[in-house]
Amino acid sequence: MNLEQVARRAKVSTATVSRVLNNASVVKSSTRARVLKAIEELKYHPNLHARNLAGGKSRTFGMILSNLENPFFFDIYKTVESDAHHAGYEVVVANTDYRPEQLVSSIRLMIGRRVAGLAAIVSEMEPALIEELNHSGIPVVFYDVGAPRQNVTNIRVNYRRGIEKVLDYLYSLGHRKFGFVGHHSLLGPLNERARTVMDAAARYRDTSVRTAADADTLEGGRLATRALLASGEAPTAIVCVNDVMAVGALRELRERGLRVPRDISVTGFDNIKLSEFCHPALTTVHIPREHIGHLVADTLLAKTDKASTAEHEMVIDPEFVLRDSTGPAPER
Amino acid sequence: MNLEQVARRAKVSTATVSRVLNNASVVKSSTRARVLKAIEELKYHPNLHARNLAGGKSRTFGMILSNLENPFFFDIYKTVESDAHHAGYEVVVANTDYRPEQLVSSIRLMIGRRVAGLAAIVSEMEPALIEELNHSGIPVVFYDVGAPRQNVTNIRVNYRRGIEKVLDYLYSLGHRKFGFVGHHSLLGPLNERARTVMDAAARYRDTSVRTAADADTLEGGRLATRALLASGEAPTAIVCVNDVMAVGALRELRERGLRVPRDISVTGFDNIKLSEFCHPALTTVHIPREHIGHLVADTLLAKTDKASTAEHEMVIDPEFVLRDSTGPAPER
């Protein structure tokens, strides 16, 4: 089913059919009606690949995320997609599961699709890709990955500040022995996030931090917490890399008969909806995901519409959110 | 950056470049090397639209879901995508948010993309689409929507049986006054799911059911529960359409000082991971999402590879899962 068949049935040229399809130029309403009728009868659907090829322009943005299952990423995605739709763009997503190879193939796929813009909300990174990417001429927005690069807009959250707020609060409550529950994003035993926590704790003389990592899921949070408790002296506070893992931690603690926050404190990060619905509600750090989503969408849309605005970096300072999962360090 | 430029640089024809790109026929290794080098140097990425157009075949499946944010849908998606990848296919997803218009435009989009197969895991439905769809010749798999249709494979869960198991158990515990928390999938005040619950309860003479509905989110579950408790006599058991909303219900009850299950029982549906991690862990009904995902993927792959197997219907009988959110009805 193609333009030509529709044209034949409506007794017009393919050019005219194309015109009514795109409301372009002025088509006499009687012929337009004929064409519309033919389209309807033939249940014709224009081939988008042909359209993209001929038109040269794409109305589709690509979006790559580390873990769509985690509401943190999903919320950003949702906002971007909504904004994009309002502007007449589609969004096609790809999930990397924190796997660098998957990132590579996803980016290649997006380039192959000649997307109008690409948002990479990922923790992992392959240096070689950067060059490949800005060589492709596709407007790109990165979130959270390392240093800002040339020709690429970078949005990031000051993770360090967020963690410091958490540790300062816990310290003021008397906590000295911390546990950190992270996930396997950067391969090393000590990824950047864990490093940040240790640095933040090191601002005080009398603290110690032990870390454990697992998958970025509820179950992963539970397992990491179990590992943390299995080895050596138990911490009085467990700082989690995000809310999802913190909820996993809560479960493990509950099963061991430990009361939160009486026996042990727990903190999350991101302030996803679930952090208010779990029990006890999580003390966490708010990352403005909708705001980030709008920023991403705006940037992509702007880069697409006009001459690329200066590609700068935007840093967001996260806010501390006090709820019920934290309390004074228990007496020793 | 296109085939021709690569061809020119490698001093071969575009046909040859195409051959090495697809490992097709035999290309002398020396020329293949030249081509590969040119591709590398130019950072060439084949235009997938052109490829699809010329080749006629697509290696992409479309997948449409009602609410990717709900792990129920996400888990199915994840399984399908994984299976598809292993078979060399891509998956492009679309979220409808239970909106019929969104379903329509998503399906049109998929047809426009000429996907190799389409999976619709949705609760909403537009009758007119069916015709449009199987007229398009695209292999389709539906999950959960109404009656089986011609030319379309249908996978479904016996929701009625699941609900009956829940109600039978609650009844045996002495519950007679039920509340049902559903979501706005079918517009009517009484959607099919609510109807099913009322039917199941009606098998007993002395029961009553009141219903409330809101969005399919944690917050929605909370609000629906609030509505349920605000009007009239409180039920002794709240049956939720799914686990996500049940977790929302738990929160509302907790805030009102109601103990679950001592003061009131709550049940979920789907058995998503979160149902084990919330407190109290939810009594629910297990829907084998991975199994469904494999079924969907297998069907699509089969329909694509060989002559379409007879399009039948598969019905899954869900299993009751007893946990801690249900108990005897309180004395009156």
Place this chain on the structure above:
DNA sequence: TTGAAAGCGGTACCAG
């Protein structure tokens, strides 16, 4: 083993 050329299904410019 490699090249030339005819499409694939649209878009858009140029005439009429």
Place this chain on the structure above:
DNA sequence: CTGGTACCGCTTTCAA
């Protein structure tokens, strides 16, 4: 207001 037609970038015979 409408038709003719040259591409868009790649695949795929058909010949050489």
